[in-house]
Amino acid sequence: MTTGTFSDAxxxxxxxxxxxxxxxxxxxxxxxxxxxxxxxxxxxxxxxxLASGAVAWAVKKSEAGTVTSQPDILYFVALTWERxxxxxxxxxxxxxxxxxxDIGVSELKIWSYSDGMRLSSGDPMYLYAENGDFDPHxxxxxxxxxxxxxDGRITAKVEELPFTLPLGLxxxxxxxxxxxxxxxxxLSGVGFSQRKTVSLFYEIKDGRxxxxxxxxxxxxxxxxxx
Amino acid sequence: MAPEELENSxxxxxxxxxxxxxxxxxxxxxxxxxxICRNILRERRDAEExxxxxxxxxxxxxxxERPNSFTAFIARAARMTAIDRLRERTRQKRGPGRLxxxxxxxxxxxxxxxxxxxxxxxxxxxxxxxFVSSLEKRERVLFVKRYYFNTPVKTxxxxxxxxxxxxxxxxxxxxxxxxxxxxxxxxxx
Numbered sequence: 172m173t174t175g176t177f178s179d180a181x182x183x184x185x186x187x188x189x190x191x192x193x194x195x196x197x198x199x200x201x202x203x204x205x206x207x208x209x210x211x212x213x214x215x216x217x218x219x220x221l222a223s224g225a226v227a228w229a230v231k232k233s234e235a236g237t238v239t240s241q242p243d244i245l246y247f248v249a250l251t252w253e254r255x256x257x258x259x260x261x262x263x264x265x266x267x268x269x270x271x272x273d274i275g276v277s278e279l280k281i282w283s284y285s286d287g288m289r290l291s292s293g294d295p296m297y298l299y300a301e302n303g304d305f306d307p308h309x310x311x312x313x314x315x316x317x318x319x320x321x322d323g324r325i326t327a328k329v330e331e332l333p334f335t336l337p338l339g340l341x342x343x344x345x346x347x348x349x350x351x352x353x354x355x356x357x358l359s360g361v362g363f364s365q366r367k368t369v370s371l372f373y374e375i376k377d378g379r380x381x382x383x384x385x386x387x388x389x390x391x392x393x394x395x396x397x
Numbered sequence: 398m399a400p401e402e403l404e405n406s407x408x409x410x411x412x413x414x415x416x417x418x419x420x421x422x423x424x425x426x427x428x429x430x431x432x433i434c435r436n437i438l439r440e441r442r443d444a445e446e447x448x449x450x451x452x453x454x455x456x457x458x459x460x461x462e463r464p465n466s467f468t469a470f471i472a473r474a475a476r477m478t479a480i481d482r483l484r485e486r487t488r489q490k491r492g493p494g495r496l497x498x499x500x501x502x503x504x505x506x507x508x509x510x511x512x513x514x515x516x517x518x519x520x521x522x523x524x525x526x527x528f529v530s531s532l533e534k535r536e537r538v539l540f541v542k543r544y545y546f547n548t549p550v551k552t553x554x555x556x557x558x559x560x561x562x563x564x565x566x567x568x569x570x571x572x573x574x575x576x577x578x579x580x581x582x583x584x585x586x
Contacts, residue, residue: 172584174499174506176513176521178480181545183522186469188529192541193429193468195556 245269245365248356250385252371257380262291262339265371269336269356280359281336285352287344287375340371342380349374404467411459418459419452422471429468430475436547437479437496438486447482451475476545484510498547501568505576505585521584528578532571535559539567 247270257263267281282295290296340352350373357366372383403425410418430451434444454474464470483496487510499506529537535557542548542556554564579585 172506172521172579173509173511173513174496174502175509175511176517177499177502177506178496178510179513179515179518180521180525182473182477183519183526184473184529184541184545185526186464186466186473188526188537188541189469189472189545190466191534192538192545193472195538195542 245356245358245367248354248367248369250354250369250371252382255382257382259342259375259378259380262341263380263382265338265340267336267338267354267356267369280357281338281354283340283352283354285350287348287350288340288342288352288373288380290354291339291341342375344375347376400468408459408463408467411455412463419456422452422455423448426468426471430471433472433475433546434479434482436549437476438482439497443482443486444479447475447478450478454478472546480510484512496547497549498543501543502572502575504572505579524578524582524584528575536567536571539564540571543568 247268249268249270250265251268252263252265269279280295281290283290338354351370352373353368353370355366355368357364369385371385374381374383403421407418407421407425410421427448430448431444434447434451435441438444438447451471451474455471458474462470480496495508495510529540532540539553539557542553543550548556550561550564550568554561557564559567576585
């Protein structure tokens with residue numbers, strides 16, 4: 172059976188069910204909406220967090236920047252590309268896929284580090300959620316809502332995660348070389364910040380850039396570049 | 398004004414060919430229609446266009462129609478308009494033509510949103526209606542919200558006041574029962 176058949180069959184849904192579902196919400200059913208409950212809990216937690224700020228700072232400091240006991244919000248970062256080789260002078264289109272949860276993410280930052288290559292524009296790139304609440308089941312990255320700032324940053328509005336983001340890479344090395352470009356993604360929200368890095372290994376030879384493979388990269392958190 | 402009164406007065410305005418009917422529809426049902434289209438299309442501009450098409454469909458179909466439930470009537474029109482747009486987008490290769498919620502059922506549905514045979518759709522529709530009717534109220538609401546309206550799970554959790562884990566376990570249980578029924582009735586091999 173196809174999704175088309177199932178969808179057309181759903182069109183025959185009886186009106187009473189449609190009406191019932193349209194009018195149903197937890198408040199009407201006498202239940203306290205979970206979102207509101209979570210807001211109250213979050214507000215209480217925020218007060219507690221503020222009160223224990225010094226302790227939290229000390230704990231964080233002792234862990235050398237590692238933020239522990241947080242749920243995994245940023246699940247993965249992956250990179251794909253179309254061809255094996257490109258001219259060294261051309262912009263190489265790659266696609267970055269970011270898989271993430273939806274716990275109040277309000278900002279996403281993408282930046283790269285490499286001796287031989289870099290993101291062709293907008294490095295670092297910032298993406299902001301309007302309401303700080305992504306839903307991984309809906310995703311829309313609004314193009315072309317980019318804003319280019321005077322300092323070179325590019326910001327865009329993201330409504331939901333996960334999403335795919337087309338990026339451009341370009342070679343900056345003058346001579347033949349090989350190495351990797353590390354593309355990092357950092358998600359931030361109230362009280363948390365998580366990041367992941369994907370490394371793309373390349374080789375520049377005779378005016379051609381060869382893309383070899385990617386792997387997840389675990390940066391040294393004490394390294395200021397990350 | 399009570400919802401029934403509002404519905405009746407809007408339908409009456411359509412029957413009187415008073416353009417105020419569209420303005421009132423937009424005012425009172427605009428958000429509802431937009432959310433249906435938006436949930437299916439996942440793209441604001443297309444959803445906005447579908448809203449306008451839906452209002453035009455209301456104008457062209459009432460009269461002769463005199464819906465018992467204007468809410469259900471406009472919801473159905475909005476859904477069909479959005480799905481038509483989704484199919485058009487697929488034909489023009491302007492994006493994936495898939496209903497996100499039906500990914501839940503990918504275990505037994507193949508990904509092809511083409512228009513189905515009307516007779517088959519009607520028969521299957523009757524079976525789905527009897528299945529929905531057999532569900533407990535909260536499951537029924539979840540089923541309609543998820544598969545009819547293509548509502549994201551997160552939104553359903555908020556509207557039903559349940560944690561996400563509960564919603565997924567309800568979806569899983571509904572899926573199993575639906576699969577068994579479809580197998581029993583010969584829709585699945």
